[in-house]
Amino acid sequence: MRRDRPVPCPDRHDALAELALGTLAGQERSDILAHVARCHPCALELSELSRITDDLLQLAPAANPPAGFELRVVERVLAGSTTAPTGLPRPRERRRRASWRLAAVAAVLAAVVGAGAAVLASSTTASKPPPGASRPVTLSASLTRHGRVLGHVRVSSGRTPWLFVTVDDLSGPGSRTVACEVTLVGGTTEKLGRFRLSQGYGSWGVPLAAPVDSLRGAILVGSDGSVLASARI
Amino acid sequence: MARPRATSSDEAPDEALLAGMAVGDERAGVVFVRRYQRRVYGLALGILRDPGMAEDVAQDAFVRAWTHASVFDPRRGAAATWLLTITRNLSIDALRVRRPEPTDPGDLAFAELASGERLPEDAVLADEMLTQLHNALAGIPEAQRRAVALAAFYGRSAQEIAELESVPLGTAKSRIRMGLTKLRDAVSVEEAS
Numbered sequence A: 001m002r003r004d005r006p007v008p009c010p011d012r013h014d015a016l017a018e019l020a021l022g023t024l025a026g027q028e029r030s031d032i033l034a035h036v037a038r039c040h041p042c043a044l045e046l047s048e049l050s051r052i053t054d055d056l057l058q059l060a061p062a063a064n065p066p067a068g069f070e071l072r073v074v075e076r077v078l079a080g081s082t083t084a085p086t087g088l089p090r091p092r093e094r095r096r097r098a099s100w101r102l103a104a105v106a107a108v109l110a111a112v113v114g115a116g117a118a119v120l121a122s123s124t125t126a127s128k129p130p131p132g133a134s135r136p137v138t139l140s141a142s143l144t145r146h147g148r149v150l151g152h153v154r155v156s157s158g159r160t161p162w163l164f165v166t167v168d169d170l171s172g173p174g175s176r177t178v179a180c181e182v183t184l185v186g187g188t189t190e191k192l193g194r195f196r197l198s199q200g201y202g203s204w205g206v207p208l209a210a211p212v213d214s215l216r217g218a219i220l221v222g223s224d225g226s227v228l229a230s231a232r233i
Numbered sequence B: 001m002a003r004p005r006a007t008s009s010d011e012a013p014d015e016a017l018l019a020g021m022a023v024g025d026e027r028a029g030v031v032f033v034r035r036y037q038r039r040v041y042g043l044a045l046g047i048l049r050d051p052g053m054a055e056d057v058a059q060d061a062f063v064r065a066w067t068h069a070s071v072f073d074p075r076r077g078a079a080a081t082w083l084l085t086i087t088r089n090l091s092i093d094a095l096r097v098r099r100p101e102p103t104d105p106g107d108l109a110f111a112e113l114a115s116g117e118r119l120p121e122d123a124v125l126a127d128e129m130l131t132q133l134h135n136a137l138a139g140i141p142e143a144q145r146r147a148v149a150l151a152a153f154y155g156r157s158a159q160e161i162a163e164l165e166s167v168p169l170g171t172a173k174s175r176i177r178m179g180l181t182k183l184r185d186a187v188s189v190e191e192a193s
């Protein structure tokens, strides 16, 4: 026990702990709140106990979310921003701006998550989207091996076509580097780049030089050249 | 070799990322999501024990944090705390709506927090004060640890804990209070020494 801490009121101590944990309701809650407002030792105790309950949440074991998690968050934020009651652009304008924003975010995602984008991006340096440009179409395909789903590949059309791959279960300890390749309509293969997996988990994105409708599939290749997983787009 | 690049925003403090998100900087948002997705999803999964529900809740938590980034006030606490509190509250709401039967105390994901079987994120264990708290959890009596976990992670009131554990209300209340104050004492003694 620390010597210099003022002692909270003994008959309020239970309620202080429950208030800090956020599990107090109704009259009990308003009573203790009113007390804390005029009792310094209890206010001090409440702030210390609240800090412990906050820190307890940080001790929760971490876990890898399913493949594509971060992309879905971005998509939802953008979808929400087009319907937000504030801002008030007309529907048409709003839709166009949304498609521009989605493409911009895809490019941002690609830039954040992976290098190797620069070469492929050179042909996509942007002109402004034409008025009424259609909303990008996003396609998703499972990355599988022997019928087991190991992750997902998403591709999106639009001003800056992009591909985003998430792997959430490509077993193997430690970290390893895999290459991502796409197969095109004519049967040719194009190398997109490499990215790292850590404990079987990783994600990576890249702007595409080729139009999305020319893609037939994507594969992940290990450092020994073996195909680790594939997706049909 | 194409490793993910360490960009300036990758290392930006949480508060700077939230400030960026508040003014529509998607890049900041992506970095923020990547930084916390394992912890947010892990917390939701631990409370809900259902991967589908946990993903929904974790997504909701990030969308809420992102769209409310402008009201985040760094003077009132750390961004991680804010985000995890949002996650906890949404998880408890989902638990109450979709799984109304009481939590089986024998099936508590967080009761074994102290066992060392499932560890927090490395970044958390790098924080000395959080490691002390983790160790302190192992040092308090099991009944108190369970009472604190039921309240802190599952939002259970003293009355509900009394029913779950088949003890009088007064016993549940003192277990909660004694458990929590012992954790605080353990951490502040270490700080003072």
Ligand SMILES: [Zn+2]
Pocket: A008, A009, A012, A035, A039, A040, A041, A042, A043
């Ligand atoms: Zn008092």
